Amino acid sequence: MKKVIASLDLSKLLGAVVVVIGASLFSAGSVQAQEVSGRMCAISGFLSFQAPLEKEDAWHEVYGEASISACVDENGPVDGAEAQVVISGGGIANCALQSFSLFQSVAWNYGGFDFVTLEPAVSERAPLGAYKGDVLIGEFINNQVITTLFNKEPVSTLSCLLGIEPLGTFSFSGVQIFVDKTSDSEF
Numbered sequence: 001m002k003k004v005i006a007s008l009d010l011s012k013l014l015g016a017v018v019v020v021i022g023a024s025l026f027s028a029g030s031v032q033a034q035e036v037s038g039r040m041c042a043i044s045g046f047l048s049f050q051a052p053l054e055k056e057d058a059w060h061e062v063y064g065e066a067s068i069s070a071c072v073d074e075n076g077p078v079d080g081a082e083a084q085v086v087i088s089g090g091g092i093a094n095c096a097l098q099s100f101s102l103f104q105s106v107a108w109n110y111g112g113f114d115f116v117t118l119e120p121a122v123s124e125r126a127p128l129g130a131y132k133g134d135v136l137i138g139e140f141i142n143n144q145v146i147t148t149l150f151n152k153e154p155v156s157t158l159s160c161l162l163g164i165e166p167l168g169t170f171s172f173s174g175v176q177i178f179v180d181k182t183s184d185s186e187f
Helices: 002-006 010-032 154-161
Strands: 038-053 058-073 083-093 101-108 113-120 130-138 143-151 167-180
Touching (some): 101 130
Antiparallel strands (some): 038 058, 083 101
16 A cells, blocks of 8 residues: 555645645634634544445445534633534545535533534535534524534545545544524624
8 A cells, every 4th residue: 555655646645635624624714704602622533434435426324423622612711611422324425525414412521412413514515524514402502513524544535535445434633613603694
């Protein structure tokens, strides 16, 4: 595998990385540029696919677990706010793009709970790891959620795109933002 990766055309590698990261950053950056109330947290975990992702689109069931930590809101750090997250759902996906419909349950360490729906952040298809949604039930009800996840093992995505090895697990770290919809009607 080292020989294959070493012989890759650098422009193809950088092009794929820039597209995936650029679209993900756009979704998070649009929130940061506005004066809104809500909570932004670090999130880290994994998504596992019932059948590994390949270059071609196919239907995939998704299951994942994550932890939320290091939260801040408009007043600064939110001391002690941490959560355990369970994610499930399904949709059409390949190595880099997804149209998943996901459900996320968030159990906050201080007893709070949120049930969130997530979908692609940009139109009907988005990079793997770029999601938006709404809190249906819980502490942050009526909040919109923006999630940007970065693959901890980007070589696995590249290997999948090249047809070398399917992607069975997406290990990630990133940001999850809970935005109060009423604080900015244009959001």
